[in-house]
Amino acid sequence: MAKTVVKAVIIASISASIALLISQDTSTFQSALTVPMTAWILYQFSGYERIWKSLGNFQNPVLFSINGFFATFTYYSWKQTPFWNTFYISLGAFLVAGAVSLLIFKYWTIGD
Numbered sequence: 757m758a759k760t761v762v763k764a765v766i767i768a769s770i771s772a773s774i775a776l777l778i779s780q781d782t783s784t785f786q787s788a789l790t791v792p793m794t795a796w797i798l799y800q801f802s803g804y805e806r807i808w809k810s811l812g813n814f815q816n817p818v819l820f821s822i823n824g825f826f827a828t829f830t831y832y833s834w835k836q837t838p839f840w841n842t843f844y845i846s847l848g849a850f851l852v853a854g855a856v857s858l859l860i861f862k863y864w865t866i867g868d
Contacts, residue, residue, distance in 0.1 A: 763802050771795040774834070781836040790833050793826040815864055817857040824853030 771794040779787035800810040800823070813819045828849035832842040 767795050767798045767802065770798060774830070778833050778836070782833060783839050786833055786839045786842065790830050793830050796826055797823070797830065814857060814860045817854050817861060820857035821850045821854035825850040 771791045774794050775787040775791045778790055800806050810823070813823060825846045829842055829846040832845055837845070
């Protein structure tokens with residue numbers, strides 16, 4: 757139980773720190789959106805079991821697309837790109853990640 761609380765505090769503090777750094781040169785709305793997105797990404801890499809489960813998202817187009825959107829949005833916010841440019845690039849990453857995941861899902865399950 758104590759390890760879970762420590763991990764949650766670490767994830768929250770890292771997410772808030774990234775949002776604070778981003779908010780210096782971007783909009784407050786954009787930096788506020790990066791907090792839950794960064795927390796989601798960090799949560800998936802908070803343990804060995806979750807890392808393997810997140811690799812399984814290659815077969816789940818919806819989750820893989822959402823992860824692609826979140827990662828791209830956080831990355832371009834970190835590079836201090838304006839909100840709408842960041843949003844459109846992330847939307848493109850969402851669609852590309854979905855298409856890649858659908859192809860992986862289609863051919864990965866041939867033997868099933």
